[in-house]
Amino acid sequence: MLVQHNNPTRENMLAHMGSLQQAAYTRPIEYQEGRAHGLKAIEVKNGPLRFMSMADRALDIAQIEYRGENLTFLSKPGLNGRNQFDTNGLEAQRSIMGGLFFTCGFENICAPYVTPKGSQYPAGSYPMHGRIRTTPAEHVSSDAYWNENGDYVLEVSGEMREAELFGENMVLRRRITSVYGTATITVEDEVTNESFREEPLMWMYHCNVGWPLLDSGAEVVIPSRKVTPRDETTAADDTPWSQIGEPVANKPESVYLHDLAADEHGRSFAGVVNRKLGLGLTIEFDAADFPYFMEWKSMGAGDYVVGLEPSNSSVLGRGWHEQRGDLHTLAPQASERKTITFTVIEGNEAIDAFVARRDALVNI
Template identity: 25%
Template sequence: MSKKLSWVLTDTAKRVYVENCTLGATALGMDKDGAWTITKSRLRGGLSDGVDIIEVNNGQLSFTIVPTRGMGLWRGSCGGHAIGWNSPARDLVNPGFINTLEQGGLGWLKGFNECIVRCGLNSNGAPGMDTVLDNNGNPSEVMLTLHGNIANIPAKYVEVEVIPGTPTELVITGVVEESRCFCPQYRMVCRYSTFVGSNKVSIRDEVSNFADCPTEFQMLYHCNFGEPFLEEGAKIVLPAAEVAPRDPRAQEDIDTWDSYRGYEPGYVEQGYYLDVAADAQGRTLSMLKNRASTLGVVIRWDKSQLPSFCQWKHTTGASEGYVTGMEPSINMPNLKSFERQKGRVLTLQPGQTYAIDLAMEIAGDAKAVAAVEAEVAAIMAGRKTTVQQQPVAKWSPCAN
């Protein structure tokens, strides 16, 4: 079999919706390069009622995509190691149960439990007020909620593709639109790709402005990991040219910014802003490795597409969400007005599309971890990281 196979699971324009679907290598006569499965189902009951999930297992790496929640990647597994984190939001939450305006704009946190969640598209930083033109062309104050809206918008189109080859490629494509009258109009086309037997999933997002006027655009990838990668003595490894604390709280531990503690119930989060170096092609990466350097999770991206980076530490108690975030982004996750002032809010022209490439892979043993560390060292080429002891004005509002 050499022809690409495809199945449309959701297409609102054509009123197509498939609630349950199971595809597999054996049933399709494609198991020459290993067993794989793709399963689509709808959850029932509780806050998860009505949430669609697509579970992909390539024989080595498995992961769950959630079309109902902006095509986020919920959790996964590779070589018996769990990928993701244990959020206090235990289950997937249908966006219909979320009011992002709750608790001063922090309602987004009610559904926050994904391994990879997109933050955007009109805004993606801290909650707060911003000034925009209303439908009459007059300046109007509006409340921007934490991390924007895209993670709580269901996909309008979902397709599964199986592309025969050596090895076979498994692809999930989704289309999510963030738009309403008198407001910006975005279309995001997400493509997840993995090859049978691999330890990697690749993501390509294409965000388009389908309005007739220019519109602002922000995007951040909140990539979150707990145990077994995160533990006391774990470290983040990346080609950091410069790092600075986000605020006075992060400043307290700036000398140990790249290492992690064990459980600390009541821990108050810390954030660090970084300038990450890249190779000659603009490619860069970040790895969270365990204490023994025998296991790591790696995020790869193109710095020309995502020039900013935030490291989020939340090493609290086990039931409170013991987690760290590696967050490549277009802008720093500050209030949008501050990011606009610093020139980190992009403008998409009518019809313009912005492409972003991101990947997650698992370094499953000491040799693989060492290979990633060698990549980081090659990018740094002997340079040392500049560590700022206090927040800096170019990145943090509290430094102004």
């Protein structure tokens, strides 16, 4: 739980501070050098929780800290704005930053894909993890305000359009909120098909945990009823999927497909906890929204990360779904909504409660 020195009521906060920005704010910023030069973002501070929403990259959340400790993974290219690698097949890896999450889709997720001849879908070439993650936001808004419940709310919103002449016209409307006095970030998304034909809608949140939260002795906590390795390389990895060790030079990545259990309300979750650090990062969502859940575990030196990936499609890719005849699509003018919540948990008591919640669902 987020510990405050006083009650986060309006009267109490105003009594202790000349400006509430002493404790909480949203602030538009722009990076000034390197690959990130010109990249626009919204900095959000909520007490000891601080994060950046990338306005030029779908409002995805990149950097996040809690009490000064980094919680997520930043890949070798680091922060970067739009560039020539963004939508060029596998070269997309030169622009994938990591961060708390990046949004994958909507025409494709995972490996690059080219629509084969004879497909029922229009011909197309789709880069790794799709195009929405590199789409700049429009109608960007950020605010900090008291709501009707007496909460001080930090809010970021905007919309992204993935579109092509004679092609798709998919609009993502996103709202990100965090309430002062909590260590939670809520992402509420709505995707609308504004074209006049049925469109594929592959939709995944690529959530990434990095050092120092991810360290030897940390644990991946997933209420998994069944675990399937993606490939032979993963099957040959003799380290348990839930166990985190030291980085190993040139160790290949492992990817696991999890069949998640859900509680009586249909909710499921996942997270990484580090008892030595006394911190954990959790994600929570409606299981019905995400029939697929993948774990990306990379213990390679320099690529040390665990990805938690709730999705409406499989990591096996668009071609796999097309062959099965179950590629998820969205009707013309229709909309779909999803919500995902990120929470920092602090202290061994909170970690124990989170692990016990997992154990209760899978009877460990």
